[in-house]
Amino acid sequence: MAIEISEKTIKHEFIERISQLSGQDIFKCFQCGTCGGACPMSGEMEILPRRIMRMLQLGMEDRISESETGWVCASCHTCSVNCPRGIDLARVMEAVRLLILRKNINKVEPSGLPAETIRDLPQIALVSGFRKMTS
Ligand code: SF4
Ligand code: SF4
Numbered sequence: 001m002a003i004e005i006s007e008k009t010i011k012h013e014f015i016e017r018i019s020q021l022s023g024q025d026i027f028k029c030f031q032c033g034t035c036g037g038a039c040p041m042s043g044e045m046e047i048l049p050r051r052i053m054r055m056l057q058l059g060m061e062d063r064i065s066e067s068e069t070g071w072v073c074a075s076c077h078t079c080s081v082n083c084p085r086g087i088d089l090a091r092v093m094e095a096v097r098l099l100i101l102r103k104n105i106n107k108v109e110p111s112g113l114p115a116e117t118i119r120d121l122p123q124i125a126l127v128s129g130f131r132k133m134t135s
Pocket of ligand 1: 028029032034035050084087
């Protein structure tokens with residue numbers, strides 16, 4: 001399905017908040033795709049990092065917020081060290097997650113986890129997962 005882009009659909013405030021939170025100039029990205037090629041999680045992402053960057057430049061807040069890509073990101077920084085434009089994409093992904101969490105949306109509900117999951121997972125994995133995915 002074609003997505004219509006117009007001045008009305010571009011969320012400039014969203015672009016500014018992502019830029020402020022991440023400290024990155026997202027407009028330096030020229031969509032080379034090096035980040036996605038290096039990303040160990042790209043096989044699990046419905047939208048590759050290169051496209052996320054383009055959608056950020058276009059202020060597509062709703063579509064990005066619906067995507068699981070930011071949550072699949074493992075914050076490994078492989079993209080950041082490989083970007084030819086010096087963009088710390090891991091920080092951009094973190095900013096995307098923060099803006100969603102600030103709407104009080106939890107991506108994991110601790111009380112909803114099965115008892116066997118809580119029993120079997122290392123505590124450090126649970127804690128880091130909650131820190132990443134709960135508001
Ligand atoms: S590697 Fe850098 S410039 Fe290339 S698409 Fe990714 S963020 Fe953009
Ligand atoms: S920080 Fe996230 S987007 Fe970047 S390479 Fe690692 S998993 Fe992929």
